[in-house]
Amino acid sequence: xxxxxxxxxxxxxxxxxxxxxxxxxxxxxxxxxxxxxxxxxxxxxxxxxxxxxxxxxxxxxxxxxxxxxxxxxxxxxxxxxxxxxxxxxxxxxxxxxxxxxxxxxxxxxxxxxx
Amino acid sequence: xxxxxxxxxxxxxxxxxxxxxxxxxxxxxxxxxxxxxxxxxxxxxxxxxxxxxxxxxxxxxxxxxxxxxxxxxxxxxxxxxxxxxxxxxxxxxxxxxxxxxxxxxxxxxxxx
Numbered sequence: 001x002x003x004x005x006x007x008x009x010x011x012x013x014x015x016x017x018x019x020x021x022x023x024x025x026x027x028x029x030x031x032x033x034x035x036x037x038x039x040x041x042x043x044x045x046x047x048x049x050x051x052x053x054x055x056x057x058x059x060x061x062x063x064x065x066x067x068x069x070x071x072x073x074x075x076x077x078x079x080x081x082x083x084x085x086x087x088x089x090x091x092x093x094x095x096x097x098x099x100x101x102x103x104x105x106x107x108x109x110x111x112x113x114x
Numbered sequence: 115x116x117x118x119x120x121x122x123x124x125x126x127x128x129x130x131x132x133x134x135x136x137x138x139x140x141x142x143x144x145x146x147x148x149x150x151x152x153x154x155x156x157x158x159x160x161x162x163x164x165x166x167x168x169x170x171x172x173x174x175x176x177x178x179x180x181x182x183x184x185x186x187x188x189x190x191x192x193x194x195x196x197x198x199x200x201x202x203x204x205x206x207x208x209x210x211x212x213x214x215x216x217x218x219x220x221x222x223x224x225x226x
Contacts, residue, residue: 004157031212042204042216043158056212091157102148103214105157 025094137205
C-alpha cells in the first residue's frame with residue numbers, strides 16, 4: 001500500500017498524559033499536513049510542512065502541541081498534558097508541491113482523552 | 115480570501131434516485147476544487163477534482179461535478195444513488211497555496 005499511513009489508529013489516554021501520533025506520507029510527496037476533526041465537523045488545519053520545514057501553524061495548535069518532520073519524511077504530532085477537549089480525529093495528508101496538488105489523506109488517528 | 119459553503123448539512127434520497135450535493139465557493143484566484151467522501155471512522159477519499167481544464171469533471175463511483183464560474187458553484191451529482199454512497203461529503207477549495215479550505219460537510223443518507 002503506497003497511501004498515507006497513520007498510527008496508532010486509536011488511542012485512549014488519561015487526562016494529563018502525553019500522546020504521539022505518527023504519519024508516513026506518500027513517498028514522493030514533499031508537502032505534509034495535519035488536520036483535526038471533531039464529530040460532525042469538517043477537518044480543521046493544524047500545521048503544514050514543506051519537506052522538513054514547518055511553514056505554518058494554526059492558532060488551534062496550542063503550546064501543548066508540537067509537530068516534527070525530520071529529514072522531510074515521516075512526521076510526528078505530539079500532544080502534551082492532554083485535555084478532554086483534545087479528543088478528536090487527527091488526520092494527516094500529503095501532496096506534491098504543485099499548484100494543482102491533490103491532498104491525500106490517511107485513515108486518521110482517533111484520540112479519546114478520559 | 116477563500117471560502118466554501120455547503121448549502122445542505124443533510125440530504126436524504128431513495129436508492130436509485132439522483133443525488134445533488136451543493137457547494138458554492140469564493141476565491142480571489144482561479145481555484146482548484148475538490149470533493150472528498152468520508153465513511154464513518156475513516157479518512158477522506160478523493161472523489162474528483164477540478165483544476166481549470168474541463169468544467170464537467172467525472173470522478174469515481176459514478177459521481178461528477180460541474181464547475182460554474184458565473185455561479186461560483188461546484189455541485190456534486192450522481193444519477194442513481196446506491197446504499198454504499200451513504201457518507202459525509204466535503205467540498206474543498208484551494209487557490210494554489212498550501213491552504214485547503216473545507217466546507218462543513220453534507221451527510222448523505224440513502225433510503226432503501
